[in-house]
Amino acid sequence: MIMFDRLKKAFSNMVKGLSEKELSESDIDKVFSEIEIALLESDVAQETINHLHNKLKGELVGKRFDKGKDTEEIVKDALKDIMLSIFNNAGTIDVIERVKSKKSKEKEPYTILFLGINGTGKTTTIAKFANLLRKNNISTVMVAGDTHRAGAIEQITEHANRLGVKVIAQRYGADPAAVGRDGLLYARAHRVDTVLIDTAGRMQTSKNLMDEMAKIVRVVKPDLKIFVGDSLAGNDTIVQAREFQRYTDFNAIILTKSDSDYKGGSALSIVHVTNRPIVYLGVGQGYDDLIPFNAREFVEQIVEGNSMSR
Numbered sequence: 001m002i003m004f005d006r007l008k009k010a011f012s013n014m015v016k017g018l019s020e021k022e023l024s025e026s027d028i029d030k031v032f033s034e035i036e037i038a039l040l041e042s043d044v045a046q047e048t049i050n051h052l053h054n055k056l057k058g059e060l061v062g063k064r065f066d067k068g069k070d071t072e073e074i075v076k077d078a079l080k081d082i083m084l085s086i087f088n089n090a091g092t093i094d095v096i097e098r099v100k101s102k103k104s105k106e107k108e109p110y111t112i113l114f115l116g117i118n119g120t121g122k123t124t125t126i127a128k129f130a131n132l133l134r135k136n137n138i139s140t141v142m143v144a145g146d147t148h149r150a151g152a153i154e155q156i157t158e159h160a161n162r163l164g165v166k167v168i169a170q171r172y173g174a175d176p177a178a179v180g181r182d183g184l185l186y187a188r189a190h191r192v193d194t195v196l197i198d199t200a201g202r203m204q205t206s207k208n209l210m211d212e213m214a215k216i217v218r219v220v221k222p223d224l225k226i227f228v229g230d231s232l233a234g235n236d237t238i239v240q241a242r243e244f245q246r247y248t249d250f251n252a253i254i255l256t257k258s259d260s261d262y263k264g265g266s267a268l269s270i271v272h273v274t275n276r277p278i279v280y281l282g283v284g285q286g287y288d289d290l291i292p293f294n295a296r297e298f299v300e301q302i303v304e305g306n307s308m309s310r
Helices: 005-016 025-041 046-060 071-090 095-106 122-135 152-163 176-189 207-220 235-248 265-274 295-304
Strands: 110-115 140-143 166-168 194-197 224-230 252-256 278-282 290-292
Touching (some): 025 046, 046 071, 046 265, 071 265, 071 295, 095 122, 110 122, 110 176, 110 207, 122 152, 122 194, 122 252, 122 278, 140 176, 152 166, 166 176, 176 207, 207 235, 224 235, 224 265, 252 265, 265 278
Parallel strands (some): 110 194, 140 166, 224 252, 252 278
């Protein structure tokens, strides 16, 4: 099944519903009312749908098309520009460049904290990230900051052993902030370039656990905080991201299981809601299955049905 297929079809139906004439507000309202359910089913958040709706009206209401001009292409271009503006407003982050820059200027390790609930593939994503750093000749240490979930320390240790990376861990029940601090001190003492800190998969509804997450941020003072979300969780991912942002003010997003997501709305919505960029997509279980997110390719995929490159 084509990735983002349902969302692409929703936009295609919208384009076909607009006739070649001077468009009125009621024209666009009518089309949007017909496809709103399809957009919601494609995991596009309601506030993002409203944003697209209002922006499209601003772009097209009162526009008169010249005879023979391709209305479909005009509407598609307007949609692309609106969607791209969501991603552009969130900015971009080149993590590899940031790591190298700090290494050359400050001689200090670059610390990345990974956040998100259980089941998103967060620990595996950290392992993929360690592999990515290694390919860029950047050394790293992994920190077993999830001291709550049974098997979490063993899981990250197994990944570290496979990758030939040092792991810093304490016992279950230890203070995660203290474990993170240990990882930072180890990296400084051994001149390791980066510190990758795993955290417990806290449910965003537990205030005590979210407060503990905020404590890790205060103690470790990470250079980058990455929220790891599940592409297949739909609007749950948006709700989780909003709450994690409130407690940790994360900087960037990685979406996992994107190879199985044929709807695509999570990526558009999470960036619109948080105004934070997606830096990578998880597209499989292998260590190499982490690809940079390309907003323009994503938009082309939705509107035109083009395949995203790996």
